[in-house]
Structures are given as structure tokens and as C-alpha cells.
Amino acid sequence: MEFLNFLLILWAAWLLWRRPEHERFAFRLLVISCVLMALLFLIGTHGSLVPGLNL
Amino acid sequence: MALSEDRLRAILAWVVIVLLGGPITTAVLLGVLNGDSPCILCWAERTGMILIALVGLFVIRYGPRPRYLGMAVLLGLWGTFMAIRHSSLHLARDVGQGFSTTILGVHTYVWAWVIYATVLLAIGVLLLFVRRLAPEEGIREPGRAGRFATGLFIVVVAANALQAFASTGPPPYIGQGDPVRLSLNPRHWVWSLEELQPPRISLRGAWAIPAPDPGTADPDPAHGPLADLPTLPVSGWERIGVPLEGHLSGLARDSATGRYLAVTDRWGVYLLDGTLSHVVHRVVLDPGFSVDLTPLAGAAFLGGDTVGILCTNKSYALLMPDPQAQERAEWRHFLSTDGQMKELGLGRFQTVRAHQMYVMSLAFDPSARELVTLSVPNPRHRQLVVSRFARRDMVLSSEFRPSLAVGLTLAGPGRGLADYLVTGATVADGRLYAVSAAYSTLLVLDLQRREVVAAYALPGLAHPVGLAARGPELLVAQADGRIAVVERPEP
Numbered sequence: 030m031e032f033l034n035f036l037l038i039l040w041a042a043w044l045l046w047r048r049p050e051h052e053r054f055a056f057r058l059l060v061i062s063c064v065l066m067a068l069l070f071l072i073g074t075h076g077s078l079v080p081g082l083n084l
Numbered sequence: 085m086a087l088s089e090d091r092l093r094a095i096l097a098w099v100v101i102v103l104l105g106g107p108i109t110t111a112v113l114l115g116v117l118n119g120d121s122p123c124i125l126c127w128a129e130r131t132g133m134i135l136i137a138l139v140g141l142f143v144i145r146y147g148p149r150p151r152y153l154g155m156a157v158l159l160g161l162w163g164t165f166m167a168i169r170h171s172s173l174h175l176a177r178d179v180g181q182g183f184s185t186t187i188l189g190v191h192t193y194v195w196a197w198v199i200y201a202t203v204l205l206a207i208g209v210l211l212l213f214v215r216r217l218a219p220e221e222g223i224r225e226p227g228r229a230g231r232f233a234t235g236l237f238i239v240v241v242a243a244n245a246l247q248a249f250a251s252t253g254p255p256p257y258i259g260q261g262d263p264v265r266l267s268l269n270p271r272h273w274v275w276s277l278e279e280l281q282p283p284r285i286s287l288r289g290a291w292a293i294p295a296p297d298p299g300t301a302d303p304d305p306a307h308g309p310l311a312d313l314p315t316l317p318v319s320g321w322e323r324i325g326v327p328l329e330g331h332l333s334g335l336a337r338d339s340a341t342g343r344y345l346a347v348t349d350r351w352g353v354y355l356l357d358g359t360l361s362h363v364v365h366r367v368v369l370d371p372g373f374s375v376d377l378t379p380l381a382g383a384a385f386l387g388g389d390t391v392g393i394l395c396t397n398k399s400y401a402l403l404m405p406d407p408q409a410q411e412r413a414e415w416r417h418f419l420s421t422d423g424q425m426k427e428l429g430l431g432r433f434q435t436v437r438a439h440q441m442y443v444m445s446l447a448f449d450p451s452a453r454e455l456v457t458l459s460v461p462n463p464r465h466r467q468l469v470v471s472r473f474a475r476r477d478m479v480l481s482s483e484f485r486p487s488l489a490v491g492l493t494l495a496g497p498g499r500g501l502a503d504y505l506v507t508g509a510t511v512a513d514g515r516l517y518a519v520s521a522a523y524s525t526l527l528v529l530d531l532q533r534r535e536v537v538a539a540y541a542l543p544g545l546a547h548p549v550g551l552a553a554r555g556p557e558l559l560v561a562q563a564d565g566r567i568a569v570v571e572r573p574e575p
Binding site for chain 1: 125128138139142238255288
């Protein structure tokens with residue numbers, strides 16, 4: 030999924046560079062990529078969302 | 085000093101170049117040259133940095149629109165959280181222990197913390213000098229630095245995509261918690277979904293440990309995990325004849341002087357005479373400073389005049405009667421005092437097998453000069469662990485999970501010593517006696533053989549909290565201040 034996320038990011042960057050009139054779509058790609066990144070991190074911390082230390 | 089939009093975009097282009105050319109390119113090079121392969125958390129942290137750089141490209145192309153700034157701050161905050169959460173897995177390990185690559189002696193997940201904090205700092209500084217935000221329209225020419233930043237971005241992200249393909253695979257495969265070194269040989273690629281198993285999500289995970297509550301335990305010995313236990317009848321009842329601050333939560337007896345030590349769940353410590361009806365010394369500990377003191381759960385005489393007090397969280401206090409105690413000096417230790425006690429020290433017992441488990445009992449083994457605690461089970465960790473601490477330095481000297489001696493049988497499958505909730509313990513004649521509030525049972529342990537050699541049902545108890553030896557007798561103290569007297573068995 031990390032590979033897919035980098036493809037989304039590349040897509041957004043290409044839009045900024047070559048199709049800047051599609052700002053809204055590029056920004057949506059950015060948001061989707063952020064959500065995917067956060068989701069993968071939460072999957073990686075399965076079991077405890079906050080640090081495993083005394084809070 | 086105000087910053088024009090063009091100037092801001094030029095500065096931001098260089099910030100993006102530094103971010104891409106510094107930590108993100110270094111991460112790729114570590115993989116190609118050093119075989120370093122990110123774990124699933126590292127991938128997310130690296131992706132977050134790339135996304136911040138992408139937001140920078142948005143600003144370069146469209147000006148500083150509010151939603152870009154909002155997204156940059158959110159990414160900076162989330163990245164800081166990720167770095168702290170990731171680092172917390174390893175920060176508390178022993179010296180020199182960590183995970184994977186270090187740069188200048190610091191592991192990469194800690195560097196992520198520094199980088200995200202620097203990003204937030206840079207955003208804050210730039211915002212200080214921005215003259216005005218950009219309207220929601222208009223496309224800007226990126227300029228020379230902006231074009232270079234965009235080109236570099238595409239090259240660096242493409243390199244990351246290639247590494248991600250080799251290291252984590254195409255969808256639906258995801259990053260791994262414990263990856264192998266990076267290889268360009270497809271035969272060595274590991275594509276895995278192991279991080280999806282098990283898919284449980286929790287706020288505190290293994291640290292969600294509820295405080296023990298013996299009051300809810302089943303007191304019926306017939307429901308206990310050990311089958312066909314002999315009964316140990318109560319031969320008499322006594323009671324503590326003085327008012328206590330809070331409920332009784334532990335009891336000990338000094339065989340040399342006949343005095344008793346009683347502690348309460350409101351941090352009261354009482355040194356009583358041999359009749360249990362006269363307070364010799366009294367203090368109420370201050371639970372809030374230096375070392376967190378949860379409700380007191382155990383007490384023991386440690387030889388001489390020193391007494392040890394144990395809290396449910398394994399914090400302890402060492403006290404000693406002292407007629408010359410200076411009230412002014414002890415004010416910082418005690419909420420109230422009779423003026424003749426002093427604190428020798430506070431500390432925290434560190435355990436290994438009983439980690440993340442509370443305790444509710446304390447005993448002192450005079451022959452080994454060791455303090456003994458027994459863990460109480462919780463939903464995350466169901467085991468009975470006996471931990472021994474050297475009196476000399478109060479450090480763990482041994483731990484074991486007791487086994488059952490021949491002749492003791494479990495009442496059924498799935499039952500075990502972890503079903504007991506030990507709330508009182510004492511050592512006498514080389515044996516460790518422990519009373520369980522769950523199933524009102526007395527366990528007798530051989531400390532040398534590390535096994536439970538006998539167990540007895542104690543019907544008629546209500547919320548036992550302490551255990552003390554008095555010659556051939558055992559005194560089982562209850563939370564209500566009553567004390568059941570039983571004959572001390574000799575298995």
C-alpha cells in the first residue's frame with residue numbers, strides 16, 4: 030500500500046507541474062494520501078494508539 | 085519585517101529542496117547503500133515528510149492559501165505524534181539497544197521527531213512574516229528554485245516508490261513491523277500482510293490495566309481453581325481496636341517485639357502494640373510527590389526498626405520510628421504524623437515477569453533478606469508471579485511462576501494459580517504463605533522448590549487484605565479491621 034501511496038503522491042505532483050488548473054483534484058489526492066498514510070500507521074501500531082508508556 | 089508572497093514562495097522552494105535532499109534522500113540512500121529497510125511505522129513517517137514537501141509545492145504553485153497552511157500544520161502535528169509513538173517502542177530499552185540504523189548515534193525514528201519539530205518551527209517562523217494569505221484563485225509560475233524543487237520531488241518520490249515496491253510490494257501488501265534488509269534481487273523480497281493480524285485497535289493496548297478490586301472477587305472456596313482442598317477452620321476472631329484512616333489494606337507482625345504494622349488504602353501507616361489496641365506510632369504518607377503512591381497494599385517488618393510499605397503499583401516507602409524525628413523535615417513526607425517517625429526513602433520495584441501487573445501483598449524473608457511480592461492477575465496478563473527483591477539495594481533478585489506440587493490438582497481445564505488474587509503474604513519457617521481474596525484460599529509455597537506445596541480453603545472470610553504469622557498461628561486481616569485466627573499448617 031505504501032507503493033500505491035507514492036503513486037498517488039506522484040500523480041498529485043505531476044498535476045501541479047503539468048496540469049495546474051486541476052488544483053482541486055490534486056488537493057484531493059493529497060488528502061487521500063494523508064488518510065492512507067495515517068491508516069497505515071495506525072495499522073502498524075495495532076494494539077495501542079498512544080505510546081506504551083506511563084502517561 | 086514583512087515577507088512578500090514571491091519571497092515566501094522562493095524561501096519555501098529551498099525548504100522543500102532541503103527536506104527532500106536531506107532526510108528523505110538520506111533514507112533512500114540508507115536503503116540502497118546500507119540495506120536499510122523501513123518498517124511500517126518508518127514508511128508512514130517518511131511519507132508524512134514527503135506530503136509536507138508536497139504541500140510546499142502547492143504553496144509554490146498557488147500561493148499560501150489557508151487550507152495549505154492548515155494541512156501543513158496538521159501533517160507536522162501528526163508526524164510529531166508518529167515519531168513519539170514510534171520512539172516510545174524503544175526509548176526505554178537498555179543502553180545501546182534500539183532498532184535498526186543510527187545517524188550520529190541517534191536512531192532514525194528519533195530523527196523523525198527532530199525533523200517534524202523543525203518543520204513546525206519553520207512553518208511558525210514563516211507565518212510570522214507573511215504579509216497576507218493568497219486568494220482562492222490564480223496559478224503562479226514556480227520560478228527556477230520552484231521548478232528544481234518540483235523536479236527533485238518527482239525523482240525522490242519515484243525512488244521511494246521503487247523501494248516501497250521491493251520492500252512492501254504492490255497492494256494489498258503493506259509494510260512490515262520487522263522488515264528484512266533491502267535487496268534488489270526479487271528472490272529476497274518479502275511481501276506480507278502480517279501487520280493486519282491481529283486487527284485489534286486499542287487506545288492503551290497492553291497498558292490498559294484496570295486497578296485491582298478484591299471486593300468484586302468470588303469468595304467461595306468451592307469455586308476455586310484447585311480441587312478438593314482441605315478446610316482450615318477459623319479458631320477465633322480478633323480486631324484492630326483503634327480507628328484507622330481508611331480501610332485496612334495490609335498487616336504484618338514483628339516476631340521480635342510482638343508489634344503489628346497496619347496500613348490502609350488512605351495511606352495510613354500504624355505501628356500497633358501486641359494487643360492491637362494501642363497506636364505506638366502513626367503517619368499518613370503524602371502520596372503525591374517524588375514517587376506516585378497508589379493505595380497501600382502491603383506491609384512488612386524488615387529487621388531492626390525499619391518497616392516497608394508497598395503500594396499496588398509496586399512503589400514502596402521505608403520508614404523508621406525515631407523519637408528525634410524533626411517534624412519540619414518530615415512535613416514534606418507525611419500528611420500527618422505523631423512526630424516520631426521518619427521516612428528513609430521512597431522507590432519503585434522493577435519487575436520483569438510481573439511487568440504491567442499490580443501487587444497487593446508484601447512479605448519479608450529474613451533468612452534471604454529479601455522482600456517478596458505476588459502479582460495479581462488482570463485481563464491482559466493472567467499469571468501469578470512471585471518476585472523477590474534484595475533488601476540491600478531493593479532490586480529484583482529473582483522471579484518465578486510457581487508450579488503445583490504433586491497431590492494438588494486443578495478443578496478443570498483453563499483453571500490455574502492465576503485465578504487467585506493474593507492480597508496478603510508472610511514468610512514463616514522458610515515457607516511463603518499467601519491468602520487469596522478470590523476463593524478465600526490459603527496457598528503455601530516452598531521458596532526453594534518454587535512450587536505451591538499445599539492449599540487450604542478458608543470459608544467465612546470477607547475481603548481478606550493481609551496476612552501475618554504469630555507463632556503457630558496465621559492472622560488473616562480483613563478490610564473491615566477484623567482478624568481471623570487460623571492454625572498455621574505445616575505441610
